[in-house]
Amino acid sequence: MFKKDQDKQNKQGSSGKRDIITEVANILEELASALVMALLIIGFVVQPFIIPTGSMAETLKGAHFRFYCPQCGYRYERDFQDRNNQVPRQKIFPPTSRCPSCGYYYDPQEPVPVSKGDKILALKFSYQFIEPMRWDVVVFKNPVNPSENYIKRLIGKPGEKVEIIDGDIYINDQIARKPPKVQQEMWMVVYDSDFVPIRPNESRFNNHKWQQSLKNYGESHWSVAENNGGRFVLSSVSGREHRLVYDTAIGNDFRATYAYDGVEQYGLLPRCSDLMVQFYAEFQGDSAGRLVGAGLRKYQRYYKALVDGRGRMTIARADGDQERILARKVVDLPQIGQPVLVRFANVDHILKFQFAAEELLYDLGSAPSDAGPYHVEAEPEVEIIGSGEIEVSRVAIYRDTYYLSKWYGHGSQNGHATQGHPLKLDDDEFFVLGDNSPASSDGRWWNKPGVGNNNRRYRPGVVPRDYLVGKAFVVFWPSGFRPFERFPFRIVPNVREIRLIYGGSNRNP
Numbered sequence: 001m002f003k004k005d006q007d008k009q010n011k012q013g014s015s016g017k018r019d020i021i022t023e024v025a026n027i028l029e030e031l032a033s034a035l036v037m038a039l040l041i042i043g044f045v046v047q048p049f050i051i052p053t054g055s056m057a058e059t060l061k062g063a064h065f066r067f068y069c070p071q072c073g074y075r076y077e078r079d080f081q082d083r084n085n086q087v088p089r090q091k092i093f094p095p096t097s098r099c100p101s102c103g104y105y106y107d108p109q110e111p112v113p114v115s116k117g118d119k120i121l122a123l124k125f126s127y128q129f130i131e132p133m134r135w136d137v138v139v140f141k142n143p144v145n146p147s148e149n150y151i152k153r154l155i156g157k158p159g160e161k162v163e164i165i166d167g168d169i170y171i172n173d174q175i176a177r178k179p180p181k182v183q184q185e186m187w188m189v190v191y192d193s194d195f196v197p198i199r200p201n202e203s204r205f206n207n208h209k210w211q212q213s214l215k216n217y218g219e220s221h222w223s224v225a226e227n228n229g230g231r232f233v234l235s236s237v238s239g240r241e242h243r244l245v246y247d248t249a250i251g252n253d254f255r256a257t258y259a260y261d262g263v264e265q266y267g268l269l270p271r272c273s274d275l276m277v278q279f280y281a282e283f284q285g286d287s288a289g290r291l292v293g294a295g296l297r298k299y300q301r302y303y304k305a306l307v308d309g310r311g312r313m314t315i316a317r318a319d320g321d322q323e324r325i326l327a328r329k330v331v332d333l334p335q336i337g338q339p340v341l342v343r344f345a346n347v348d349h350i351l352k353f354q355f356a357a358e359e360l361l362y363d364l365g366s367a368p369s370d371a372g373p374y375h376v377e378a379e380p381e382v383e384i385i386g387s388g389e390i391e392v393s394r395v396a397i398y399r400d401t402y403y404l405s406k407w408y409g410h411g412s413q414n415g416h417a418t419q420g421h422p423l424k425l426d427d428d429e430f431f432v433l434g435d436n437s438p439a440s441s442d443g444r445w446w447n448k449p450g451v452g453n454n455n456r457r458y459r460p461g462v463v464p465r466d467y468l469v470g471k472a473f474v475v476f477w478p479s480g481f482r483p484f485e486r487f488p489f490r491i492v493p494n495v496r497e498i499r500l501i502y503g504g505s506n507r508n509p
Contacts, residue, residue, distance in 0.1 A: 047124050047470065049139055049149060051117035054079040055434035055441065056151060057260040059137065059185055059501070060475065062117040063087045064260070069099035069106065071202075071210075072195035076100055076259040079439070080114045087116050089488070098266070100259040101192045103206040103252045115479035116490065120151075120501065122470040132157065132430065132468065133504025134171075135182045140432070141467040143450025143458050151472060152442050154504075156417065156431030158465075163422035164444075165368050166376075167256065167272055167402035168348060174366040177348040179505035186401040186435065187276060190252050193230030193395040206252065213251030214395065217243040217383070232384070232392045239289045244384040246277075246397060254380050256402035261439050265408045269438060273298040273380040274400035276345035278354075282391045283309075283336055290388030293353075294344040297381035299372040304385060305344040305353035305360070307331065315351050315362050327362040331355060339393070347400050404437045407445065415444030416461035428465035429458075472501045 053062040063080040078097040080087070091111035098105050122139045132138065132154055142148040156162035160171050169176040178186065191213055200210035214232065216222050220242035223233040234242055248254060255269040281292045293306035295318075302318045303326075315327045334340045334356060343354040349364040349371050364370050382397050405418035417423035417431060423443075425431060434440025443461045450458030450467070458464045478497035480490035 045124060046121045047139075048119055048121055048476070049151065049472075050119050051151065053117075054081075054260055054439060055436050056137070056153070057258065057436040057439075058188065059153075059435045060118050060120065060151065060472075061115075061260070061479075064115050064117070064479075065094045065097075065112055066115055067097065067106065067108075067112075069102060069104055069195070071104040071197035071199060071205075072099060072102040074099055074101040074189075074192065074195045077115075079260050079262075087114050096263055098206075098252075098257075098259060098263050100189050100252065100257075101195045102197050102210060104197065104202075104210075105204045105206075105263065117479065118475045118497075119477035120472050121474050121476050122472045124470040126471045127465075127468045132471070134176060135178055135505070136503035137472040137501050138430075138432065138463075139469040139472055140463050141469060143446065143463060143467060144448050146451060146467065149469060150432075152432035152434050152440070154430055155433050155443075156423065156425050158425055158427050158429055161422050161424045162417040162431050163419065164403045164405050164417055165419050166374055167270070167274070167400070167404070169403065170368060173368070175349050175368070177350065179502070181502040181505070183347065183400075185502055187398040188258070188401065189396065190254060190275075190399055191246065191395070191397040193279075193393070196230065206250075208250075211250050213247050214244045214384070215247050215250075217245040220244065222386070230393055230395060232395070234386045234388070234390045234392075235284075236387060236389075239387060241291070241385050241387055243295070244386075244392075246382040248379065254399055256399075256404065256438065258436055258438060260436060265438065268408060270376065270402065270404070271378075271380060272399040272402040273378070274345075274347040274402075275380055275382055276343065276347065276398045276400075277382050277384065277395070278341065278343035278398075279384065279392050279395040280339040281342050281386075282339050282393075283334070284389035284391060285336070290390065291386065292342060292390050292392075293385045294342065295381070295383035295385055296344060296346045297378075298346050299375045299378050301372040302381070303346060303351055304383075305351070306385060307333075307342075307355045309333070309388070313353065313355055313358060313360050315353050315360055326351070327353075327360050329358070329360055331358040401435055402437060403433055405444075408438055413445070416446070418444055423461060425462065426459070429462040430465065430468070431461070432463055471503065473503075474501060475499050 051060045051062045065078040068075050091113050093111050096107050136154045138154045139151050142150050163170045197210045203209055221236050222244050236242055254271045256272050257266045277294045291306050291308040295304040305315045307313045311331050311333050313329050313331050314325055316323045316325050340356045345352045351362040353360040407413050414421045431443045434442045446461045449460050478494040480494050481492040482490050483492055
């Protein structure tokens with residue numbers, strides 16, 4: 001009896017061992033299946049790429065330095081340039097950079113780490129099933145050296161005539177407007193009142209001491225303090241407009257500069273006149289004569305957008321003392337003392353005015369001259385307008401991404417599709433640009449013919465259809481962090497920088 005029980009226990013023990021071995025085998029089989037599936041997906045569906053350079057900054061970043069401005073605390077990145085694309089593990093001294101908000105020129109006194117480029121996922125072969133869309137961020141083979149993969153933004157499609165005019169893209173002589181999500185990614189800060197320097201008397205703010213860049217215009221009565229935490233208060237008799245004007249002689253100007261790039265070329269870059277101003281406004285008191293809004297000048301035309309105490313929301317063009325209403329609607333006003341978002345933009349020949357959740361648009365037209373006669377030296381203007389008792393806070397001014405027609409904004413080289421030198425694309429030809437226009441070697445400057453199979457040659461400046469690899473759609477691993485300084489790998493994910501990459505859309509702006 002004892003022997004039978006022992007034999008039974010031995011059989012159960014042997015069975016238990018077999019069960020464990022079977023479970024382990026099943027797990028290994030599942031892992032192997034998952035690995036095969038992952039390899040198949042990577043091979044046929046998606047593929048990871050690492051961004052090697054800063055030609056697509058700020059949308060996508062190559063190897064770079066991360067900074068918080070030591071004066072105002074604004075966060076920005078500066079390019080790390082290395083011809084071999086080797087990212088050093090040790091800290092190094094970065095080159096001079098300028099804060100894109102307060103204008104402080106920063107030379108770190110200690111070495112800082114270099115962050116690797118963004119890692120992205122691209123949908124491979126997606127363009128074999130769907131037609132590429134303008135504004136997509138695309139991975140493609142370098143036409144001159146097909147063994148290399150490049151990444152740029154798709155601008156021109158087969159059969160189109162492409163021309164860059166004053167930083168904007170024109171397709172067949174009509175302006176190409178960016179989808180809303182792409183436009184949101186392309187705004188670049190010029191001023192943010194939330195970031196006030198802690199040592200304003202240093203003389204490194206655009207080569208002078210820091211001063212508040214928003215100034216009263218004429219007899220305006222806004223209360224403006226140098227260190228007011230970004231709050232501006234108006235207490236005036238209703239009915240007369242009081243203006244706060246952004247002074248480019250004090251703050252950052254509207255040139256097409258990038259904090260990501262070197263500072264040496266700043267003064268040579270052209271001015272961008274596609275601008276946006278936004279802030280939060282609180283009505284005080286209960287006067288029907290109160291109003292709040294903003295003004296923008298592009299070339300020699302001045303536009304203003306206002307909401308008055310009766311809820312009348314308007315966009316107008318002002319020529320001297322005469323004003324012409326371009327668009328209007330009536331909206332509900334917020335309660336007294338409730339902050340409300342106010343935003344006014346002139347971008348891609350559309351005036352966009354937002355008050356709380358309400359939006360008012362006016363289309364200036366899509367031809368190059370519809371925004372007014374082009375004046376290269378005309379200084380754009382930004383104003384905040386108010387009347388009555390109002391408090392304004394969190395003021396921010398942005399400029400649009402500006403595509404250059406000259407190498408670093410100067411020089412005699414005429415690139416493909418640049419102003420006065422349009423490019424007509426043939427069948428199966430695409431044209432691409434880098435978002436970091438001053439520092440991007442893209443279709444504008446490709447002067448060598450592309451290399452194809454069987455001694456085939458492609459026109460300089462274009463990407464052939466069969467060289468498109470896929471559409472970039474997500475930054476899945478922005479440069480991570482080391483858990484401690486001497487650790488060799490950046491294994492801590494930079495979660496807040498994981499993001500979708502927006503591209504073309506069928507939705508109208």
